[in-house]
Amino acid sequence: MGRVVVFTSVTLDGVMQAPARPDEDVRGGFQRGGWAVPYADAISGSMAGQSSGGGLLLGRRTYEDFFAVWPARTDNPFTEILNRTQKYVASRTLREPLPWINSTLLKGDTGDAVAQLKGELDRDLIVLGSGELVRSLMERKLVDQFILLIHPLVVGSGRRLFAEGGPDVKLRLVDNKPTTTGVIIATYQVES
Numbered sequence: 001m002g003r004v005v006v007f008t009s010v011t012l013d014g015v016m017q018a019p020a021r022p023d024e025d026v027r028g029g030f031q032r033g034g035w036a037v038p039y040a041d042a043i044s045g046s047m048a049g050q051s052s053g054g055g056l057l058l059g060r061r062t063y064e065d066f067f068a069v070w071p072a073r074t075d076n077p078f079t080e081i082l083n084r085t086q087k088y089v090a091s092r093t094l095r096e097p098l099p100w101i102n103s104t105l106l107k108g109d110t111g112d113a114v115a116q117l118k119g120e121l122d123r124d125l126i127v128l129g130s131g132e133l134v135r136s137l138m139e140r141k142l143v144d145q146f147i148l149l150i151h152p153l154v155v156g157s158g159r160r161l162f163a164e165g166g167p168d169v170k171l172r173l174v175d176n177k178p179t180t181t182g183v184i185i186a187t188y189q190v191e192s
Helices: 042-049 060-069 078-084 110-120 131-139
Strands: 004-011 055-059 087-090 103-105 125-128 145-151 171-178 184-190
Touching (some): 042 145, 042 184, 110 125
16 A cells, blocks of 8 residues: 655745745745755755655646646756656646646545555655645545655745644654755654
8 A cells, every 4th residue: 555755845934835946836925935945965855866656646736837847857867757757636627638748637536536546556655845735635634654854944934834724643753864954854654
C-alpha cells in the first residue's frame, strides 16, 4: 500500500506560499515570493531529487505552475525526473488530455481517488506545494508523512501549510537534517 507524503518548504511562521519565485503566487497581495531561493544548497537539492516516489500528487495551481516552468528547462537534473514521473492532478476545472506527459486527472471526489491510489500503489505519492490539496487530504486523514524544509525566516503573512481552523494532527519526528544554510529538513510521521 502506498503512502501520501507531503514534501514542502515552509518558513518558521508556517508560510508555504511562493517559495521559488517572486511571481509564483501573488494571491492576497503576497510580495515575498522567492523566499526559499537564498537557502538552496546541495543537501536540500539532493532531497528534492528524491521526491518523486511512485508518483506526484498535485493540485491544479501547482500543476500549471510546474508545467509552465519545468518541461522546457534543460539546465538541471530535475526536469527529466519530473517529465518521466507519473503526475496525478486534482482539479475541478482542468480537462483531459492534460498537456504534460505522464499526467492523469483524478476523477470524481479527490479524497476517494487518492484513497484508491494509496490502495493500488506500492510506492509513495509525493505532494509538492499544493496547499489546498494538502489541507483537504489532511481533513480526510490521507496524509501519512510530512517532509518539511523549515527555512530560518519569518515572512509575517501568506498562505500557511497548517491553516487556522484545520484538523488536529499529531506528528512524530522520525528524522531531521540541517542544511548548510540553516534549513532544517524535518520528517514527521502522522500518528493515528
